Amino acid sequence: MTDRNSTTDDTAATLTSGSRRRALKTLAGGAGGLAATGALPGLSGYVQAQSAEPIRIGFQVHRTGIGAAYGRWYDRTTQAAVARINAEGGINGRPVEIIAEDDGTDPKRGAEVIEKFVNRHECDVGFGTLFSHVVIGSSPRAGELKLPYFVVSEGHHVASGMLNRYTLQPGITDVKSQVQAMAPYVANTLGKKVTMLYADFAFGHDHRDFFSEAIAAQGGEVIARIPIPPTETAFTKYFPKIPRDTDVIYHVMVGPAVLTFVKEMGEFFGPSAPAIFGFVDSLEAVDINSPGLEFLEGSYLWEGYPRYAQADQTEYDKAYREAVGVDDNGASVSDPRDVSTYAHMFGCWETLHVIKDGMQACDYKGPEDRPALIEAVEAMSDIPHSVAHPQGDKVFNGKTHQVFGHQYISRVQQGRLDVVHTTSIEDTLYEDEVDYTTQAL
């Protein structure tokens, strides 16, 4: 649990199992090779690999369909990460090539894309899927074709055990751990009597169920659950259902009506509202200064990664923003109106660095080493805070194929989001629901 192996000063993964010896050997060899050949930033780093084939990473990207705008930022982050990895010598001395395939945010196409990665493009791994239903539609095919499939979806489906040994989520935490980690702060700082307003479908139900259990463990209680139909665009009639003794309103609304929801909630309560807590998912890629959102002033939001550069900004965050082209407000450097999906897209950056570490750990040569890559990633445990992992340090659970990390609670203050609480990783942990390592490779 304590050995730290890295080929760069900022990238490391601690290895825990039988693959450690092999990993150490590989890393030593890799580092030596790089040193001998002058593995400096730039293409000159592809030493022993002048004639080597690139590492092909199949990028399953939502270019069209309902995930398109998020696909745009996932693509931008991915390109930035690959540029950095290549500038530092690639992986095992080989350049990384991204093969982007649009899945249309469509599960059936997702499975077809996986097949293309294997049969047409000869990709070494698949990577980058965002929407849960596409992950669930694609994962079985990845398992059948034995293609390591690194998803960046935030869904609980990986850790729940419903997928397979070839599907991993090492770069972004799952919604269950995120919701669970909010409960201590909500109960101890904002209040113990919580009313939940949530979109009445699976997304909202997950929040309802995970949070109800977590707040009860903190001695709190969800005193009212108010489901709101997904197609609703007027909300005033729901607010009178909020009990008067509510300490905290927990809202998880998504979709185009979210500004209307916040505006009408603000108009309903006026200045005497209970504490308001929500997930930034509702407002991802939305300017926090949009009309209607002034009612969020003073309220609290979960953030997977703080959108606004904080007073104690790390060098890692600074370097990451610069590489992706995002300013201190979380918007594109080329257009301050173009707000990024900052709370989530870091998952692409971090996942690619995990792939790099895994491939270096197992001395990945080609598709025949895919099982070894799975084992190498499963062997990872502690992932230190670094440029490769700018969101924070993490712990990867090789059995459940899910990473766990810090969560952030920010407060809306003067039109920006300021972090008021950072959870511990322990707050996010829950009992294993699967051991994928028992499945055959």
Place this chain on the structure above:
Amino acid sequence: MHPRIPLLNPMWTSTTARRTPRVTPFAGFVLLCASPVAYGHVSEQALVLLLPTDVYATVGTSIVILSALALAGLPYNNRAATPPLSDEWAQIRGPSIVCSLIATAALALLLVAGYAGSRDPLSNLLPLAVWTVWWIVLVSLHGFLGNLWRHVNPWSGLVHVMHAKGVRDGFASLPRAVGRWPACVLLLGFSAFVLADPAPDDPSRLAVIVAGIWLAALVGASAFGPHAWFTRIDALSLLMSRFAMLAPLHRTSTSAFALRIPGLPLTHVADYPRSHAVFCTLLLGIGSYDGLNETFWWLHHIGVNPLEYPGRSALILTTVTGLLLFNLLLLAVFLLCIATGVRLAGRMQPPKNTVRAPGKVSTGLMFERIAPTLVPIAFAYHLAHYLTTFLVNGQYTLVAISDPLGRGADWLGLGHHFVSTGMFNTPSSVKAIWLTQATVVTLGHLLSLILAHRVAEHLFSSRRQVVLSQIPVVIFMCAYTGFGLWLLASPKGA
């Protein structure tokens, strides 16, 4: 609508003993992109919902209603002959042939790019050229500049060269009775592809499809002759030539340029069969359905949660069925309006010089003449529907043109251009975009109303009859204005 997959390992215990795994859209993010080219953004949608769109829609509809009343108050004026609508495909020559040959070569290069280039549809030039440059930009330009497609289509030049080399064309004939029905069928087929196909912008797949269409059209144009093919069978050429009638500038018989009321030739279609009227109605139908099938309202009625849209693959049959039913419904409602108008106007003899067959003005005759006046609305919908897509995918197109091989070139000097959707994130820009769309939609209806009134003046011999015949049509168009503006304002989720 999503698959419910049993949890393989329900180790996690909670108040629910056995959980159904959640097919959760990535944290519920909903950013919308429907057809291969349609593009939406949650910020834009959210900001539109905060606009007083009901007030704007009322104003737009009122303008159309007041205009209809004003038209009804005008004195009867059976104007002198309008230049008849004509399709001039047989007349291309000289520079047009060269342009067409260049277009053929460009298409060949695009097909190679599509098949062998980037797999990313927003980096590969083929899907960008097809869906952004051709379907959005070129089609839209027709309404302002006239029939460009006649000069830049990738067949005419080749057919001409083949003809000059002695290759016989036009060896097959299309029976007159066939009319424009093939174009009607192909138009619905094209619309079904745009709206229902799971991957209409997959570069290599699109390359195969476009190559197949190109080859089929070449064979068709050779077999039936280019005039018959491009004016009676090829739906997209017919679509563009209809939109071209809206160009305010046109060439007179002396080759001089002159101004005209946009769409004026659409009021003189005496030589066109009923299938042409159906085609024009379908133009409106496919555009309207393109907007409708993205709305929360529609998705709710087909049992789809717009916030966890299951993907196009799951809805192919539903989308195609909806397309056909919507167009049938539109045809039925429009015909009912026409029939009611004819009945209101009574049995009067039409002026001899404007009616194809002597006799009373029948529902069929009025339908043939009035339906082409729907084209301005269809064109307005095209402009309004694709405006936001153009604003984003136009940027991707520029980037791809600047670096067509994806090797880091910068032919256009764009530098490191990040495609932005920032225009959808501020109230002022969203309001400007929405009002532009709404103005275009309103103007389209207004123009249709004026053209329909003019057609009625051709058909009927008194002001009273004109007004009476137009009452149901005016009601239809006013209601359609409200419908079009509602479409613009509605939250969308597909």
